Each structure stands twice: as C-alpha cells, then as structure tokens.
Amino acid sequence: MSETTATLYEQLGGEAAVNAAVDIFYRKVLSDHRINRFFDNTDMDKQAAKQKSFLTMAFGGPNNYSGADMRQAHAHLVKKLGLDDSHFDAVVEDLAATLQELNVPQELINQVAAIAESTRNDVLDR
C-alpha cells in the first residue's frame, strides 16, 4: 500500500462514521434477543462508550485494544453467562447489518468483519 492510500478507518469516514454506527449498532445489539441478556444490568452511557471503542477498533482506527484487555473484559461473561461462538456470531451479524444500513460497500464490510473476527479467541477466552 502506498502512503497516500486511505486507511480503512478513513475510507469509512473516521470518527463521524463511528458515531453514526454506534447508535444503530447498539440499538441492534440491545434488541437482539440472542444476546441482549448480556447487557441487562449495564450502565447505558458507559456501555455506549465501550461500543464506540469497539467500533473504532473494528474499523481499523486508532485504538488501545489488546488481546489481554479483550480477555479480561469478557471473561466473566464467558464464565458466568456462557458467552460462546453463537453470541459472537450474532454480534458480527449485527455489525454487518449496521454497516449495510449505512450503505457501506460490501468490500469494506468484509474488511471490518475480518478485524472483528481476529478478536474471537480473545473474547471467548481460549
């Protein structure tokens, strides 16, 4: 890639795109009966901020997510609430649907999904 090529994050529209996506994505996640129980007792504002960091990461933007953080953040969900691959798949699906709603080209959606996919083992603590 040459230096002038925009990053995925920039191609998607940078922070503005993250802001637009976080609202739609978070609503989808909360209405998704497969996974919304994981969010039952969370503070909405804090959780929205986390969704924003997650999307920034998934868009390939500036982020501080490390595998260790991912593990730590989700470990109790895996242990206590049985977070597994099916739930991970649901989140990835909701993410793709969000980007489709925002008319993001399929090729970029695939790139975002691939980044999200790369966190699977950390999130599921294995």
Place this chain on the structure above:
Amino acid sequence: MSLYKLSVNDRDIICESGETVLDACLRENIDIPYGCRQGACQSCMVRSLQGPPPLAAQDGLKEVLRHQNHFLACLCYPQQDMAISISPPAEFFTEATVIEKTLLNAETLQLTLQCKDTMDYYAGQFVNLKRADGLSRSYSIANNRLHANKLSFHIRRLAGGRFSEWAHQELNVGDKLEVSDPQGLCYYLPTSQENNLLLIGTGSALAPLAGIVSEALHHGHKGAIHLFHGSREMDGLYWLEEMQDLASQYPNFHYTPCISRGDAPDGVAKGRANDVAMTLLPSLKGWRLYLCGHPDMVRQTKRQAFLHGAALQDIHADAFHVASATLD
C-alpha cells in the same frame, strides 16, 4: 513553541506543545483516571475552572456537562494557561430559613426555604440539605429559576427515614438549615427550543420535573412537552389540578398522571408511567428526556427510550432511591 501552565488541584505543571492535558498530568505523576486516550470512554473527564476549555476537548459530552466546562483531558491541547479540577469541587453551604410547610398528599411535604444568598441553579438540579447535627440528604429543587432566593422541595416521608421523618414532624417554620450549591446534570437549558421534551417521574420525583416544565414554559419552549407522573395508587399522586390547569393554559404541554394498581379514574392512565409513555410515544427520535425517581425505573426507561430512538446524550436522569408503600 507554546508552553502553557496547568494548575491542577494545588499544583502547577507545564503542558508542552503537542501534549494533551492527560499526558502532562501523567508525566507529572498526577493521578487522573483514564481508559481509551481517544475521547471514547469519558473516564478522564475533568473541569476547567477558568472559562470554557477548547471546544474539541468536549466532543461527545452532554450539553449540560459542556455548559459546566467539563472536558476530556485526553482530547485537550491547551490554547492558554488553564486551571482544572480533577476531583469534584468542595461543597459550599449557605444558610436558609424554613418559611413554609404544606402537605401535598398524605406523605409528601412541600418545604419552602428562604436562602440567605441568591442561589444560581437550573430547574431540575438538586441540593444537599444539612441540619445542625450534620445529617444531610439530597432533594431536588421543585421551582424554577425565577425564585432565586426561595427554594421549594417535595419531601416524601419514609417510615424510619432519619431526615424525611424529622423534616415532616420536627422541622418548623422559622428553623434554619444549611443548603449546598446546586448540583446535578438533569436540568433544562433554553437551547433547542424546538425539541420535544418527555419527562417521566414517580412519587416525589415530580419535584424536579415540575421545575423543568415551569422553566420550559417560562422560556416559551416551542416543542411539545409531555409529563408522565406515576404512582402505585391515586393517593401517591399530587398536583393533579395544578398540572391539568397548566395543560389547558399551554397547548404544547401534555400531562398524564398514571397509576399502576387498581382502577384508574377518568383522566388518569392505567399502568406504569414509563410504559404508558412508551406506548403513547412510539418514536422518540430527536426528543430530549428527563427521568427522575427509582433507580430501576430510571434504568429501564433509559433503555426503552433509547430503543424508541432517543439519543443517549439527550437522556438526562437523576435516580434517587425512595422506598415507599405507594411507589411502584
């Protein structure tokens, strides 16, 4: 090269060019909470004590937080010397005298205080009331900004409640209390006059909401204003006539009292206030919300409202725990 001085709590440090307030503090071993370092998690929120911070450092904050000069240290590149506070500022108290006590219903006291100093508050904020022995509790201001020397409160009597029981039974007209600076972010600002407002509260949480309604109407708010006040049974409601009068006077103000048990008389809706509101108002896109009362109700309603289209930063809430027989 621009170097700016930062006064943080009681220390002065230098912020170098290209350095954020967060980085400068951390470099100087000033303990400041942070998480993402990119303006997302809001854990590094601090407050500027000398005028507004750079606009970019307030990205994503609620309007009321911006209004009070809060900002995110990790996004802030100073453009001048700054004084900031990391811990919440110390509380200041002023003296006040009880000038009126009336009962709004069997268990709710309206207490009116005349303050020695003029209070600078926004309708919907709360203060801490402190009695001589130091016992203090939070109560929402029930009136609008026009009465800057007088504050009124709706205090629900809780059996065995140390402050509320005392206020109901032993506090008398002429007695003195200490009143803290107004606090809280659940308040009305006369910006976005076109926005529709939705206010939902249970029991004595009508206090801040009535203050906000009165403030909004006073400013000629243009959008619709919907107030839902709930209780388990009829005798937990109050100010029905006052609110109905207001609604007939202002076409954009709509008032719905709700009870969750028993038969609802004419003009009163059956159900929990938040459920009634969500049924009547299925789309809340662009609405501004004020939610006060029991923490569970507030949390549940926040979620309902968000799923009905309201943006999180337009949802203002003060949760306060008031255990009571007539509250649901």
